[in-house]
Amino acid sequence: MSADIGPDKGTEPTHGDSADDMLRAWRAGIDTYQEPVVYMRRDCAVCRSEGFTTQARIRLTAGSGSIVATLCVVDGPWLGHGVAGLSEAAWRALHPQPGQWITVSHAPVLDSLSHVRSKVYGHRLDAGAFRAVIGDIAAGRYSDLHLATFITACAGDHLDLDETVSLTQAMIDVGERLDWGRDMVVDKHCVGGLPGNRTTLLVVPIVAACGLTMPKTSSRAITSPAGTADTMEVLAPVDLDIGAMRRTVERTGACIVWGGSVRLSPADDVLIRVERPLDLDSEGQLVASVLSKKAAAGSTHVLIDLPVGPTAKVRSREAAQALGRRLVEVGRSIGLQVALRVTDGLQPVGRGIGPALEARDVLAVLRRQADAPDDLRQRALRLAGDILELGGAAPPGAGLRLATEVLADGRAWAKFAAICEAQGGLREVPVASHRHVVEAPSAGRVTSIDNRVLSRAAKLAGAPRAPAAGVDVHVRLGDIVRAGQPLFTLHAQAPGELAYAQQYVNARPPIFQISEAS
Known part of the structure; x- marks a missing residue:
């Protein structure tokens, strides 16, 4: 690549423009995740005249479009003279033409950083x-x-109730807020920390088949091997805009889409981007994240699933009660009716951990297959029953029975297939080509399972970025196993990732604790 590389076509500066603050846009092809980054030579006239240094915040303007990007200064020969190299995130945000002149200036001072x-x-x-x-x-x-600083400053117990309400309301106000023209719009959310807990893909079609409106916007994984949007994307498109989301709900009464594509509580998506590598998901921010998305999506009644277990996100009943109180109180402050269900978080739900493996389990339940994981089925039915009662589709105490009937007679499967079709069509579930079975080292009874380490192994195997990667769990708490019996299978789409996950598992204490069977 020549040191003078740079686009040779573009829009020339118009009369009155100064070339001293202009460079030609070049797509550098560098993945900086979702942070816009601009690359400029150290000997660039703009850098020198403006005194720009690495990590400076720079405003880039192309035509009527403008973004703020982080500067990286280049000393090597790969960037041409008179060129601004834009990362993929910056290129997508600014949308310049190749070689177009862009104006470079200092970003405005951010007074909010004082807060x-x-x-x-x-x-x-x-x-x-x-x-x-x-x-x-x-x-x-x-x-x-800046984002990492704000997230860390608010982490732990550093947001009180009033601050959590203010943060939630601010996150709602900066995005769009949907109005479905109905007095009753239901939703659900699980606070996470429990691998394989993909009940949403079962609850939504059951509830919609009973006539309730449930426009479900879901997140991708933050610290887990799969989020609801990741698993749904295996089965149907989730990257819908608001128009497509509305059409899906009008046709089927429900949807299951990625919240980031419809700009509902957009600040939350930005914060999640940084929370993911930091592996932070604190209580106040969790509440603000969940409830801002629900309010922005037009929900009126929300059920929150709180799994509790020593290796789940919520470790104790007392912690669940405290988090539940904050969810209910913040919900009341922003006009949401929030109901809670505290559930068992001692072990994974279903068999699959990772987008494709979880999608396989969901389809097995919906299609009423004999080998479908019963724990996933029963958990989803209880949650669906709660929502049917919360939304008035079933009288108190009758929700579980109605949900069970709708799943058993095929109405739930028909509704799910209709939702997938409305979102772009039902897809085949991919299968990983590389696998490794982890066997029991001794005979006995399974007494505990480390959800966190098991999830970490699934992530190192490639999930959720590689949708077929993850873990298939073969035994459950209380099972009697023999020496050499398969406990779980690692799935990967690349041999290197499989080896990486194997090394991690081998270096850790056993994920499945086995004691002598009495």
């Missing part, structure tokens, strides 16, 4: 401070360093 610094030092923030911070985050004005 972030205040929070770092342990001070409370009021509603106005949260509006300023979240407004700048949604507008893309914060670098990932």
Whole structure:
């Protein structure tokens, strides 16, 4: 690649423009995840005249479009003179023509960073401070360093109830808010931490088949091997815009889409982007994330599933009660009726962990296959029954019976197939080509399962980025196993990732604790 590489076509500066602050746009082809990054030579006239240094925040303008990007200064010969190299995230956000002249300037001063610094030092923030911070985050004005600072400052127990309400409301206000024209719109959410818990893909069709409206917007994985959107994407498109989402709900009464594609609570998607590598998902931010998405999606009644277990996200009944109270109180403050169900979080749900393996389990339940995982079926039926009662489709105490009938007679499967068709068509579930079976080292009874380590193994095998990757679990708590019996199987789409996951499993204490059977 020549040192003078650069596009030779583009829009020339118009009369009155100064070339001193203009460079030609070049697509560098560098994946910086979702953070816009611009690459400029150290000897670039713009860098030198403006005093730009690495990590500076730079405004880029192309025609009527403008973004703020993080600068990386280049010393090597791969970037041409007079060229601004744009990362993939920056190119998608700015949408320039190849070689188009772009104007480069200092990003505006962010007054809201004073609130972030205040929070770092342990001070409370009021509603106005949260509006300023979240407004700048949604507008893309914060670098990932700024975002990480804000997330960390709010982590743990550093947000009280009033702050959580203010953060939630600010996240709602900066995005679109759907109105379905109905008094009753239901939704559900699981706080996570329990691998394989893909009940949403069962609950939505059951509830919609009973006449309730359930426009489900879901997240991709943050710290888990699969989010609901990741698993649904194996089966049907989830990257729908609001128009397509509305058409799906009008046709079927429900949808299961990725929330990031419909710009509902857009600041949350930005925060999740940084929470994922930080592996942070604190209580106040969790509440704000969940409820801002539900309110923005037009929900009126929401059921929250709180799995509890020593290796789940919520470790104790007391912690579940505290989190549940905050969810109910914040929900009430923003106009949502929130109901709770505390569930067993001691072990994975179903057999599959990872998008394709979880999708396989969901289809088995919907199609009423004899080998479908019964724990996934029963958990989904109880949650669906709760929502049917919450939404008035079943009288108190009768929701579970109605949900069971709808699944058993095929109405749930027919509704799910209709939802998939409306979203773009039902897809075949992919299968991993590389597998490794982990066997029991001794005979005995399975007494505990480390959900966190099992999830980590699935992620190292490639999930959720590689949809067929993950873990297939073969035994459950209380099972009697013999020495050499398969406990779980690692699935990977690449041999290197399979080896990586194997090394991790071999280096850890046993994920499945086995004691002598009495």
